[in-house]
Structures are given as C-alpha cells and as structure tokens.
Amino acid sequence: MSKAVQENELHAYFDGELSEARWAEVEQWVRDHPEAQEMLDDWALQAAELRQSFPAGEGLALPVAASHGFGWQALAAMIAVAAIGAGGGWALRGAVQPMAVASPVQMAMDAHATFVSEVIHPVEVRVEREDHLLKWLSNRLGGDIQAPDLAQAGFSLLGGRLLPNMGLNAGQFMYENQSGARITLYVAPTPDAAETAFQFLDLNGLQAFYWVDKDMSYALVGQASKDTLRGLAISVYEQLI
Amino acid sequence: MAFLDEVEAAIPALQRYARAMLRDPVLADDLVQDCLERALRKRNLWKPTGAVRSWLFRMMLNIHRDQLRRPEAKARFEAVEDAQLTAPDAQKGRTALRETARHMQRLPVDQRQALLLIAVEGFSYVEACKILDIPKGTLMSRLARARAALRGMRDEDPEPIRLRSVK
Numbered sequence: 001m002s003k004a005v006q007e008n009e010l011h012a013y014f015d016g017e018l019s020e021a022r023w024a025e026v027e028q029w030v031r032d033h034p035e036a037q038e039m040l041d042d043w044a045l046q047a048a049e050l051r052q053s054f055p056a057g058e059g060l061a062l063p064v065a066a067s068h069g070f071g072w073q074a075l076a077a078m079i080a081v082a083a084i085g086a087g088g089g090w091a092l093r094g095a096v097q098p099m100a101v102a103s104p105v106q107m108a109m110d111a112h113a114t115f116v117s118e119v120i121h122p123v124e125v126r127v128e129r130e131d132h133l134l135k136w137l138s139n140r141l142g143g144d145i146q147a148p149d150l151a152q153a154g155f156s157l158l159g160g161r162l163l164p165n166m167g168l169n170a171g172q173f174m175y176e177n178q179s180g181a182r183i184t185l186y187v188a189p190t191p192d193a194a195e196t197a198f199q200f201l202d203l204n205g206l207q208a209f210y211w212v213d214k215d216m217s218y219a220l221v222g223q224a225s226k227d228t229l230r231g232l233a234i235s236v237y238e239q240l241i
Numbered sequence: 242m243a244f245l246d247e248v249e250a251a252i253p254a255l256q257r258y259a260r261a262m263l264r265d266p267v268l269a270d271d272l273v274q275d276c277l278e279r280a281l282r283k284r285n286l287w288k289p290t291g292a293v294r295s296w297l298f299r300m301m302l303n304i305h306r307d308q309l310r311r312p313e314a315k316a317r318f319e320a321v322e323d324a325q326l327t328a329p330d331a332q333k334g335r336t337a338l339r340e341t342a343r344h345m346q347r348l349p350v351d352q353r354q355a356l357l358l359i360a361v362e363g364f365s366y367v368e369a370c371k372i373l374d375i376p377k378g379t380l381m382s383r384l385a386r387a388r389a390a391l392r393g394m395r396d397e398d399p400e401p402i403r404l405r406s407v408k
Binding site: 007008011012015017039042043046047049050051053054055056057058059060062063197 | 245248249252253254255256257258260261270273274277278281341342345356357359360361365366381384385388391392395
C-alpha cells in the first residue's frame with residue numbers, strides 16, 4: 001500500500017473516476033477494510049434506489065425555436081387544455097382558466113371536424129386555382145398567406161377556404177394523402193399573441209399541433225399519430241418561417 | 242437534426258432531474274420547458290465539441306437559479322416544499338424506495354444536485370463540475386456529505402424495509 005486511502009478516493013473508486021494504477025491499490029485496501037466495503041455497498045444501494053425513486057420522465061413536446069421570450073401564463077390564457085405526452089401522469093396545466101372565447105386551436109379543430117368529411121365540397125377554392133386562393137386569403141387575413149407543400153410526406157393540397165374568426169378572418173388549407181387521410185392547416189391572425197412553442201393537443205380522437213409565430217396562429221389538425229403530425233408541423237413551420 | 246435529436250433524447254432525464262429537485266412535477270416540467278425553449282433559442286451558442294446533454298443540464302440549473310432570485314417565484318417553490326415536508330406519512334407500509342426519495346428531499350439542494358448528477362444521471366466528475374459551475378473539491382465534498390447523510394438517515398429510521406435481504 002503506497003499511501004493511505006482518503007474518503008474522496010473511495011468516492012472516485014466507486015464512481016469509476018480513479019486512475020487504473022490507484023484503482024488496484026484502493027481495491028486491495030477495500031478488501032482489507034470490511035467497513036469500507038459496507039459503505040460502498042450502501043452507496044450502491046442508495047444509487048439503485050435513487051434511480052428507481054426518480055424514474056426518467058415521459059418526454060415533452062419539443063418547442064419550436066421561438067425568437068421571443070415565452071411564458072406559460074401567456075399560453076395558458078390562450079388555450080383551454082394542453083394534453084402533453086403519451087401515457088403521462090398529468091394532462092392539465094395548473095394555471096389554465098376556463099375560456100370565455102374559443103382559442104385558435106379550438107376553432108381549428110371545429111373547422112376541421114366540419115369540413116374534413118365533405119366529399120363534394122371539402123374546400124371552397126380548389127388547388128387548380130391556388131394562385132387565386134392565396135391572393136384571396138392574403139387579402140382577407142392580411143399578410144402573405146402561403147400554402148406549405150407537404151408532398152414529401154405524401155399529402156397533396158386539395159384547396160382551401162375562408163373562415164370566420166371572431167371579427168377577424170381565418171383560413172383553412174386541406175391536404176389529402178393517397179389513402180384518403182386528410183389533414184387541415186388553420187391559419188388565423190392573432191395580432192397581440194406572444195410567439196409560442198409547438199403545442200400538442202389530443203381531443204376527442206382528433207390531434208393538433210399548434211403554435212403562434214409572427215402574429216399568426218397556426219394549427220395543423222388531423223387524425224394522425226403524434227409523431228406523424230409533428231413531422232408535418234415541423235415541415236409547415238420551416239416553410240412558413 | 243442531430244442537435245434536435247440529442248435535445249429530444251435528453252428530455253426524460255431533464256424531467257427526472259427537475260422533478261427530483263423541485264418535487265412538484267408541474268413546476269418541474271415548466272422548468273424543463275423553459276430550458277428547452279432557451280436551448281433552441283441559443284442553439285448557435287452550443288459548441289459542437291461538447292455534449293448537448295450536459296449543456297442542457299447546466300442551462301436548466303441556471304434558469305432555476307434565476308427563478309429562485311425572483312421573490313414571487315421563491316415563495317412559490319418554498320410553499321410547495323413546505324407543503325410536502327409537513328404532509329403526514331399516511332401510508333403505513335412504507336417502502337425503502339419512498340424512504341430514499343423522502344430522505345433525498347431532506348438534503349440541502351446543493352448536495353441533492355451533486356448526488357443526482359453522479360449517481361442517477363451518470364455524469365463524470367468533470368461534467369458535473371461544469372454543470373454545477375463548481376470546482377472539483379466542492380463537488381467531492383457535496384457528494385461525500387450527501388452519501389453520508391443518506392446512510393445516516395437510514396440508520397435512524399425505525400424498522401427500515403431494505404431492498405437487500407434481511408439478516
């Protein structure tokens with residue numbers, strides 16, 4: 001034994017932080033000192049119990065890169081419910097207040113439910129007149145309204161429509177994939193809303209990712225897995241940025 | 242996308258750490274959310290040579306420290322802690338796990354943070370020092386005190402139910 005073992009070295013030994021040469025010496029020393037071995041056993045037990053007492057979380061939706069500071073309270077005032085995470089033990093944000101008016105995401109989900117099952121009139125202006133549709137929505141919503149291209153994900157644009165929105169207007173684009181699944185993108189001017197992260201909402205079998213960016217609220221709505229919808233939402237976000 | 246993938250992969254661990262630190266899962270997830278937002282805003286400040294995971298942990302602790310400086314937030318966190326500390330232990334059949342979690346909450350936050358980073362999150366001493374922004378000697382002494390305190394609390398418990406086999 002070259003030198004006495006300090007307690008710090010025992011921790012380093014236990015945590016795998018000792019040099020190899022010293023490691024062998026400490027190991028030998030521990031063999032000769034049962035009370036040290038008992039302490040190490042206790043630490044191992046502690047660590048095992050800590051790992052079980054504090055299990056990993058179930059994950060959170062990754063926020064989009066917001067350029068402004070962003071507070072939960074602002075969002076909580078805007079939305080009614082935020083259900084986050086699959087299998088998570090909690091679904092409601094503590095600070096959420098009952099709503100007096102419908103939030104953009106609720107309007108988006110309502111509009112989706114109303115129009116998605118339409119066979120003959122799913123949209124007001126079909127994709128064949130996309131230029132007209134975009135010019136029209138840009139005029140009525142204010143701002144440069146674009147319909148993102150989701151062809152890479154297998155969804156092609158069917159067209160869009162104008163919607164009422166509490167005195168302001170809103171727009172809805174509808175997309176469809178080859179198997180007939182439809183998703184809608186809701187776009188509504190929200191002049192005073194703070195920019196937000198991506199939020200996920202799962203309500204009555206309908207899912208939505210929604211966010212606020214540059215005075216516009218967006219909601220991508222569909223009956224799709226969270227991952228699929230998130231992929232699409234990211235694609236939308238990146239095209240509109 | 243590698244950066245975002247790494248961030249996403251770190252979220253469950255960030256939640257665990259925040260929950261162990263704050264006890265209240267809603268406050269904890271708020272903290273993680275704040276951290277993720279700041280991380281994405283400052284992603285250009287992340288150096289590709291370092292690990293995203295320890296960068297995130299450090300950022301989360303900084304945010305928490307800032308929050309504690311604001312008086313109204315401090316009151317909120319403390320109220321939660323008091324409420325949980327004085328809650329009666331209603332359940333009779335306590336398990337060792339619950340005891341460990343409870344013991345952990347009796348440790349000073351500095352010690353708790355150090356032990357969690359090393360024993361639960363598996364960071365190296367060097368990484369933990371960077372995350373906590375403390376020198377190695379400080380980390381070692383917090384770690385040592387945390388481990389010793391947890392041992393001590395076990396011994397003082399009446400009839401502790403332990404995981405290892407009974408003598």
